[in-house]
Amino acid sequence: MFIRPKWIGGACLSALLSFVFPSVNEVCAQTPVPEAPAAKALVQAMQVQESVRIALEASVQRDVQQGRFTQKVLDCVKTSNLDFATDTYAAAVAAALSPQEIKQAMAFFSSAEGRGYLKYSAAQELQARGLSGGESVEMSPKEYSATSKFLDSTAGKKLLQDRVHETAELKASLARGMAALLGQCRR
Amino acid sequence: MPDRPEQRPDEPAAPPVGAGEQPAPPGEQPVGRGDQPVRRIVIVGGGTAGWIVAGVLASRYPRRGEDGVAITLIESRQQPPIGVGEGTWPTIRATLKQIGVSETDFLRECDASFKQGSQFVKWVDASDSDTYWHPFTLPADYADRNLAPYWLEGLPQAGFAASVCFQTELCSQALAPKLITTPEFAGLANYAYHLDAGKFAPFLQKHCVGKLGVSHVYDEIVQVQSDGHGGIAHLVTKSGDLLAADLFIDCSGFAALLIGKHCGVPFRSMKDVLFIDKAWAVQIPYRDDAAPIASATVSTAQSSGWVWDIGLTSRRGVGYVFSSNYLSDDRALEELQAYLAARGDLSSELSFRNIPINSGYRQESWVGNCVAVGLSAGFLEPLEASAIVMIELSAKSIANLLPGCRSGMWQAARIFNDTFRYRWERIVDFLKLHYVLSRRTDGRFWIDNRRIESIPDSLREAMDYWRHHCPWHEDFSHREEVFSAASYQYILYGMGFQTSAAPWLLNDDDRNRAREALSETARRATALSAALPGNRDLLTRIRRYGLQKI
Numbered sequence: 001m002f003i004r005p006k007w008i009g010g011a012c013l014s015a016l017l018s019f020v021f022p023s024v025n026e027v028c029a030q031t032p033v034p035e036a037p038a039a040k041a042l043v044q045a046m047q048v049q050e051s052v053r054i055a056l057e058a059s060v061q062r063d064v065q066q067g068r069f070t071q072k073v074l075d076c077v078k079t080s081n082l083d084f085a086t087d088t089y090a091a092a093v094a095a096a097l098s099p100q101e102i103k104q105a106m107a108f109f110s111s112a113e114g115r116g117y118l119k120y121s122a123a124q125e126l127q128a129r130g131l132s133g134g135e136s137v138e139m140s141p142k143e144y145s146a147t148s149k150f151l152d153s154t155a156g157k158k159l160l161q162d163r164v165h166e167t168a169e170l171k172a173s174l175a176r177g178m179a180a181l182l183g184q185c186r187r
Numbered sequence: 188m189p190d191r192p193e194q195r196p197d198e199p200a201a202p203p204v205g206a207g208e209q210p211a212p213p214g215e216q217p218v219g220r221g222d223q224p225v226r227r228i229v230i231v232g233g234g235t236a237g238w239i240v241a242g243v244l245a246s247r248y249p250r251r252g253e254d255g256v257a258i259t260l261i262e263s264r265q266q267p268p269i270g271v272g273e274g275t276w277p278t279i280r281a282t283l284k285q286i287g288v289s290e291t292d293f294l295r296e297c298d299a300s301f302k303q304g305s306q307f308v309k310w311v312d313a314s315d316s317d318t319y320w321h322p323f324t325l326p327a328d329y330a331d332r333n334l335a336p337y338w339l340e341g342l343p344q345a346g347f348a349a350s351v352c353f354q355t356e357l358c359s360q361a362l363a364p365k366l367i368t369t370p371e372f373a374g375l376a377n378y379a380y381h382l383d384a385g386k387f388a389p390f391l392q393k394h395c396v397g398k399l400g401v402s403h404v405y406d407e408i409v410q411v412q413s414d415g416h417g418g419i420a421h422l423v424t425k426s427g428d429l430l431a432a433d434l435f436i437d438c439s440g441f442a443a444l445l446i447g448k449h450c451g452v453p454f455r456s457m458k459d460v461l462f463i464d465k466a467w468a469v470q471i472p473y474r475d476d477a478a479p480i481a482s483a484t485v486s487t488a489q490s491s492g493w494v495w496d497i498g499l500t501s502r503r504g505v506g507y508v509f510s511s512n513y514l515s516d517d518r519a520l521e522e523l524q525a526y527l528a529a530r531g532d533l534s535s536e537l538s539f540r541n542i543p544i545n546s547g548y549r550q551e552s553w554v555g556n557c558v559a560v561g562l563s564a565g566f567l568e569p570l571e572a573s574a575i576v577m578i579e580l581s582a583k584s585i586a587n588l589l590p591g592c593r594s595g596m597w598q599a600a601r602i603f604n605d606t607f608r609y610r611w612e613r614i615v616d617f618l619k620l621h622y623v624l625s626r627r628t629d630g631r632f633w634i635d636n637r638r639i640e641s642i643p644d645s646l647r648e649a650m651d652y653w654r655h656h657c658p659w660h661e662d663f664s665h666r667e668e669v670f671s672a673a674s675y676q677y678i679l680y681g682m683g684f685q686t687s688a689a690p691w692l693l694n695d696d697d698r699n700r701a702r703e704a705l706s707e708t709a710r711r712a713t714a715l716s717a718a719l720p721g722n723r724d725l726l727t728r729i730r731r732y733g734l735q736k737i
Contacts, residue, residue, distance in 0.1 A: 121628040144634070151629065160628070
């Protein structure tokens with residue numbers, strides 16, 4: 001099974017899902033990952049979990065339509081706990097960004113402008129796929145200005161442009177978590 | 188020594204270029220002498236555009252002498268060609284064949300390699316798996332059936348291009364599109380070339396002058412003399428010669444000596460739609476003689492533009508086209524160097540060249556008895572290698588429209604201008620589509636490219652239509668579209684665009700046929716992958732043995 005990567009939570013966690021889904025049939029044990037509280041708060045502010053859920057649901061939905069999964073699996077995914085995604089991602093962010101950079105990113109993503117950026121980013125994916133909620137969204141001048149500033153910052157460059165946290169370890173860990181979740185839902 | 192052009196020293200002194208008597212405003216009917224036959228053609232500029240035009244016209248109208256057509260090309264030794272623009276379209280095969288050159292000679296002398304399409308990397312979301320193809324071969328069953336809605340319905344594991352076209356497999360393995368025994372200009376897959384632009388023009392020059400009877404003059408134009416009837420009478424050269432003609436073709440590059448400086452035709456900038464305005468270019472040597480040669484142009488998106496990577500037989504041509512509104516020259520160079528470093532290609536011996544890009548085109552390319560071709564007519568960023576194909580199309584159109592006498596010039600100009608204005612607009616739309624479909628949110632360049640005000644209405648309307656209808660032949664009004672529905676399908680679905688095809692418009696017969704076509708595509712990909720040699724391997728053997736002439 002394959003899905004196109006989807007934009008997730010500003011830092012494009014979606015991209016990681018393209019590595020995750022090819023291995024959904026491997027039911028692996030979920031590895032607990034430590035995370036710093038500040039990094040976890042940042043990942044929550046980036047709405048990573050919500051984005052993972054949308055991507056996961058969209059993928060399973062397609063598989064349901066094509067007869068690969070049942071509706072039961074989709075219902076299960078919709079209500080599943082995705083804390084592992086937050087934890088996994090937080091650990092990666094904590095390892096890649098300095099405390100100051102995490103603070104800088106937190107300031108942006110927890111602001112109204114940062115949320116505007118997240119909404120804009122999510123709309124790109126939804127719009128590309130013709131999904132509801134994908135109506136044309138543009139950032140306000142204030143949101144655009146704040147986003148530009150953040151993109152030029154060290155934290156923004158590391159998190160959004162260079163994606164220094166997206167290591168092979170993160171991808172593998174997310175893959176394990178996804179596989180475990182889908183395995184549970186298919187049972 | 189080529190023949191000298193017609194000299195008319197008894198003509199009155201002419202004003203300097205751009206300061207002479209102005210022709211009729213664009214769009215107005217030039218007068219001229221209506222019964223004057225169109226037999227003398229002067230081409231200004233000896234780059235790729237000039238020599239392609241010379242070759243196409245000279246081969247199409249081969250009669251020379253007093254009862255034939257005289258074609259003279261004048262170029263300055265002071266104006267070296269820009270030397271980039273290494274990508275072509277499959278149309279180039281027909282053009283070269285028409286001109287009468289040998290494919291073997293062309294491949295050998297221009298360090299050319301086979302190009303089978305383009306690969307786009309990191310354009311959608313910049314993830315590691317973000318790549319898609321725009322191959323030259325049309326989707327399976329393309330003439331009769333639109334497979335896109337059925338591909339969308341089933342959405343197989345492979346991407347759109349890989350599902351409907353066997354060629355992506357050949358590209359991904361850097362295979363050639365033909366065998367050593369395949370005749371010249373024929374292929375088992377549709378193909379074009381990557382070529383060394385610095386060698387292409389001299390190659391054509393040798394053929395045009397030696398075989399087709401084109402007169403060649405090295406000189407500089409210092410004055411353009413109007414004929415008083417809305418046209419150009421003659422050019423005055425630095426050495427004092429006068430070049431009179433019935434038709435002047437401006438291939439003088441960005442200088443636009445005739446169409447811009449003399450005729451004053453406005454340039455329509457496209458910078459508000461296509462943001463690219465600069466490039467860094469560099470030539471990369473192969474690490475060894477056996478290094479594979481990619482059989483597609485690789486376009487890798489960056490923070491504020493994209494990097495082209497083209498493999499010739501002798502070297503690679505790599506460059507970063509970017510927008511200076513978002514990135515300084517220094518930062519752009521750093522990004523390009525990072526791209527090269529990641530591939531082990533960065534060294535202190537590399538020489539980087541900075542090139543300005545002014546995206547746009549002339550509102551009218553043909554005014555009076557002057558027609559612009561190539562950079563003087565316009566230039567858009569090289570994302571889909573549209574520069575050389577526009578030269579070919581222009582040359583072909585001029586040859587097809589060329590009237591027997593001056594009275595027909597006005598009508599030829601009108602048809603030409605309508606056609607090429609449409610083509611420029613379609614190219615702008617198609618290039619912009621790549622940016623609009625991107626979901627990248629990691630830089631202002633990408634975000635701004637999706638701003639409504641930067642998207643042409645025609646593109647927005649088409650995309651709205653394609654939300655509920657997969658692109659198809661009838662969506663485009665012209666007989667010879669620059670980009671067909673197939674190209675739109677490759678980009679749209681390669682970039683994850685979703686069309687909600689109405690189930691009641693699909694049927695089982697087509698669905699079954701689509702399944703068969705997709706299976707056949709996969710079988711063909713496997714079979715050709717096993718049969719075709721590598722791009723490098725075939726090119727090496729062609730250098731040694733040549734291709735079959737027939």
